[in-house]
Amino acid sequence: MTYTVYGAAGSGSVPVEAALTLIGAPFEVIEAVTWEGEAERDKVAPVNPMRQVPVLVTPDGEVITESAAILIWLAERHPEAALGPEPCDPRRAQFLRWMTFIPASIYSMYWVRDDPGRLGGDDPAAQATIKARTAERIAACWEQMEAQMEPDRFLLGPELTVLDLYVAVASRWTPHRSRFHQVAPRMGQVARRVDALPELLDLWTRRFPFEGAWGG
Incomplete structure (x- = not known):
């Protein structure tokens, strides 16, 4: 049950990688330094037509783009890690x-x-x-x-x-x-x-x- 992250060092994938690390969920990173040219952006095209990182592919094969959406989803998907306030929380x-x-x-x-x-x-x-x-x-x-x-x-x-x-x-x-x-x-x-x-x-x-x- 491994997550896949499309990302790059220093990019918006890093907070996603940090969240997965704190959650303790296994994940692999497909490195795609999209600001370095078309070949790098093409690595992301199969999962994100915008050819941008980060992209998260869940163990079930669902694709999630946009860093904020990924982080909020991970916090909700893994409440045991307590990385986000629940709907009833005043925060x-x-x-x-x-x-x-x-x-x-x-x-x-x-x-x-x-x-x-x-x-x-x-x-x-x-x-x-x-x-x-x-x-x-x-x-x-x-x-x-x-x-x-x-x-x-x-x-x-x-x-x-x-x-x-x-x-x-x-x-x-x-x-x-x-x-x-x-x-x-x-x-x-x-x-x-x-x-x-x-x-x-x-x-x-x-x-x-x-x-x-x-x-x-």
Whole structure:
């Protein structure tokens, strides 16, 4: 009963891999570095016509795309891991709110950043402006999220949820953790706590270490 994850180191598949690690469910990763060209994107095409990662294929053969949907589904499918508030939990509304906010307001910016020519054409100046403005937009969204949360040990209280995993990974992307800690210092403390979870240290080292272009 093994899950299959289509993903890549440093990508949106990493919080999914982290959730599966904490759940204790066996999984295999099909590496598809989709930002490196058509051949890599073609690896994902059989399970996702958008040719994007992450994709989760369940042990029953069901295909789930979109990182937030995968994380919410895993939390619900494996309640024994306690990685998400149940419908009757008073934290549920804010859990769904922020699990939706991240892909809608932050994650979506990377479709533009990965290839600014999609909107800026061949004009280098336009592309540079797009990259600068999307970085500022991402930072502003983290700042807005910070202003509307009261983190405890984790973002929604004393217990870890998949929202913490999502933020811990997405906050490593441009404009990187240094800016994230400036605009969202309380959320930054939570992210550092997730970074240090003993159960995930090996995963972080293999799949998203603080080095090179990923910064820290």
